[in-house]
Amino acid sequence: MGFDFDKASQSFDSLPFQDRLSAVGNLVKNTFTVIGRDRDIVVPFTRMAIYHFIMVTTFFYGAMGWWYELPGEAWALVLAVLLFLYKHFYHNKQEIRLSWTVNETITGNDPDYAGATRASKGLKGQIRILAWLDIGMAVLRRAKSKEGGVVNWLINLFITGLREVWDLVNHYLLPSVAVDGHDIKPGIEKMKKLKDQVPESLVGVFGIDFLGSVIRRVTVPVYTGLFVIAALAGYFGTGLFPSYEIPFEGTPITLTPIPLVIALYFGKIFNNLFERTVTCIKVIYFTIFYAKITHPDSISEDLREELLNYLKLDQVDEVENLDSQEAAEGDMQAAPA
Numbered sequence: 001m002g003f004d005f006d007k008a009s010q011s012f013d014s015l016p017f018q019d020r021l022s023a024v025g026n027l028v029k030n031t032f033t034v035i036g037r038d039r040d041i042v043v044p045f046t047r048m049a050i051y052h053f054i055m056v057t058t059f060f061y062g063a064m065g066w067w068y069e070l071p072g073e074a075w076a077l078v079l080a081v082l083l084f085l086y087k088h089f090y091h092n093k094q095e096i097r098l099s100w101t102v103n104e105t106i107t108g109n110d111p112d113y114a115g116a117t118r119a120s121k122g123l124k125g126q127i128r129i130l131a132w133l134d135i136g137m138a139v140l141r142r143a144k145s146k147e148g149g150v151v152n153w154l155i156n157l158f159i160t161g162l163r164e165v166w167d168l169v170n171h172y173l174l175p176s177v178a179v180d181g182h183d184i185k186p187g188i189e190k191m192k193k194l195k196d197q198v199p200e201s202l203v204g205v206f207g208i209d210f211l212g213s214v215i216r217r218v219t220v221p222v223y224t225g226l227f228v229i230a231a232l233a234g235y236f237g238t239g240l241f242p243s244y245e246i247p248f249e250g251t252p253i254t255l256t257p258i259p260l261v262i263a264l265y266f267g268k269i270f271n272n273l274f275e276r277t278v279t280c281i282k283v284i285y286f287t288i289f290y291a292k293i294t295h296p297d298s299i300s301e302d303l304r305e306e307l308l309n310y311l312k313l314d315q316v317d318e319v320e321n322l323d324s325q326e327a328a329e330g331d332m333q334a335a336p337a
Helices: 005-013 018-035 041-070 073-106 113-121 123-144 151-181 182-196 214-236 258-294 302-313 317-334
Strands: 244-248 251-255
Touching: 005 302, 018 041, 018 073, 018 258, 041 073, 041 113, 041 258, 073 113, 073 123, 073 151, 073 258, 113 123, 123 151, 123 182, 151 182, 151 258, 214 251, 214 258, 258 302
Parallel strands: none
Antiparallel strands: 244 251
């Protein structure tokens, strides 16, 4: 079909951040319309949110134990580390269950979380592979962010080669596992052919990671605000928390690091929950997209038009304006000189 994934993604990324944030806000609002059809869709997100709350809380509890000698501080740190190591496996298990529940809902069934759990039990091998893929890409991305001459060049080259497959894995492989039970390797091969099956009405949004950089841009000001509050509390709250003297131009300044630790805790909680929210929205959106491409007749007739508008982002003004702009540019390029 000749759709340019990179061009579409770059065009969306070229939107001002306020427009991208507004687009995400509208998408969230429209997603709640889908969620409202079956409350069990929320259960996997709730479980992931609780998982992250426990993981972050136990880590900071152990860290605070250094100053306050809290009971069980060492065990809390051990639990936090174990939860951190297992999180990718837990994420993918819950995302598979979310995808399965969404598909069951739009096909006219009445799913529950117990049914999603039973369905995921037969997909343990695929879930583990998806988790290892997540871990591998996370490691590569961190390595890419570090300067390293030839090693960095090789890593960049390797990541570039994986880019198309990775985008397809992120967006479409997970529902292919959840909905059709595909194994990973044949699933990837099938995903590569999906672009030839995309309806003309949806080609403009296929392959766009429209939630890409929003997480980072939203969380940075949150962390900044918390850091400012923590710095003030660290200076003026020395009488309430353990404090230390720091030499400064010959005059010691008394500060307490406890408010900074507390600020980091709330910042991390917010970041993790916001990231999980965005991830769940993407799982819902691309599960519906996958069903529309591969099993259009399975979608309930009363939902088809509504879900098509949802997939086309018809109610997201910023995306509509982007499509109009690109269409106008295409007409200008096609016009004779």
